Amino acid sequence: GAVVSQHPSRVICKSGTSVKIECRSLDFQATTMFWYRQFPKKSLMLMATSNEGSKATYEQGVEKDKFLINHASLTLSTLTVTSAHPEDSSFYICSARGAGGNYGYTFGSGTRLTVV
Amino acid sequence: QKEVEQDPGPLSVPEGAIVSLNCTYSNSAFQYFMWYRQYSRKGPELLMYTYSSGNKEDGRFTAQVDKSSKYISLFIRDSQPSDSATYLCAMSSTNAGGTSYGKLTFGQGTILTVHP
Numbered sequence: 001g002a003v004v005s006q007h008p009s010r011v012i013c014k015s016g017t018s019v020k021i022e023c024r025s026l027d028f029q030a031t032t033m034f035w036y037r038q039f040p041k042k043s044l045m046l047m048a049t050s051n052e053g054s055k056a057t058y059e060q061g062v063e064k065d066k067f068l069i070n071h072a073s074l075t076l077s078t079l080t081v082t083s084a085h086p087e088d089s090s091f092y093i094c095s096a097r098g099a100g101g102n103y104g105y106t107f108g109s110g111t112r113l114t115v116v
Numbered sequence: 117q118k119e120v121e122q123d124p125g126p127l128s129v130p131e132g133a134i135v136s137l138n139c140t141y142s143n144s145a146f147q148y149f150m151w152y153r154q155y156s157r158k159g160p161e162l163l164m165y166t167y168s169s170g171n172k173e174d175g176r177f178t179a180q181v182d183k184s185s186k187y188i189s190l191f192i193r194d195s196q197p198s199d200s201a202t203y204l205c206a207m208s209s210t211n212a213g214g215t216s217y218g219k220l221t222f223g224q225g226t227i228l229t230v231h232p
Contacts, residue, residue: 043222107160
C-alpha cells in the first residue's frame with residue numbers, strides 16, 4: 001500500500017533556530033501534500049496544502065513566512081519552521097494524496113518538535 | 117458551530133464489547149467519509165472510507181453514513197485491547213469529476229480504551 005515517510009520523528013531545537021521536516025511518498029507520486037499540526041489530545045489542524053511545483057496555500061491564521069513549505073518534486077515535500085519559538089512546539093504531520101484519487105490520504109508518522 | 121463534531125470521550129469498554137463512535141457534520145457538500153485510528157505519537161492510519169450514504173464492513177469494523185441526518189458512525193465488534201487508540205472521523209467534498217476534492221476536515225477524535 002501507499003507509504004509516506006516522515007523525518008525526523010523527534011527533534012529538539014533551540015529557540016531562534018530553524019528546523020526542517022521532510023515528507024516523502026515512497027511508492028506513489030504525491031501530487032498534493034498536506035501539512036497538519038496537532039496539539040495534545042486535539043484533532044489535526046490543517047496548516048497548508050501544496051501541489052507539486054506550485055506555491056503552498058496556507059490556512060487562515062498560519063504564517064507563511066514562519067512555516068515554509070516546499071514541494072519541488074512528486075515525492076518530496078518539506079516544512080521548515082523558521083526562527084522557532086517554544087510556542088511552535090507541537091506534533092507536525094504530513095499527508096499525501098496521489099493523482100489517482102487516493103481517498104485514503106496516507107499520513108506520515110509525524111514529527112514531535114520541541115523548542116527549548 | 118464546528119463543521120464536524122465528535123464526542124472526545126474518553127470511552128472505556130471491556131474487551132469483547134461493541135464500540136460505537138459517531139460524528140455529526142454541518143456541511144452538505146461532504147461526500148467522502150473516513151475513519152482514522154491514531155496511536156499515541158503516531159500519524160493517523162486509515163481504517164475505513166465510504167462514499168455518500170450507506171454501510172461498509174471490513175472485518176470487525178462497520179462504517180455507516182446517513183447523509184440525510186448528517187451523521188456517520190463507526191462500529192467495532194469484539195473490541196480488543198489493541199483497538200485502544202484515538203479514532204478520528206474525517207470528511208471531504210467532491211469536485212465535478214467525482215474524486216475526492218482534497219482538504220480533509222477532521223473531528224476532534226475520540227479516545228478509546230479497551231481493557232482486558
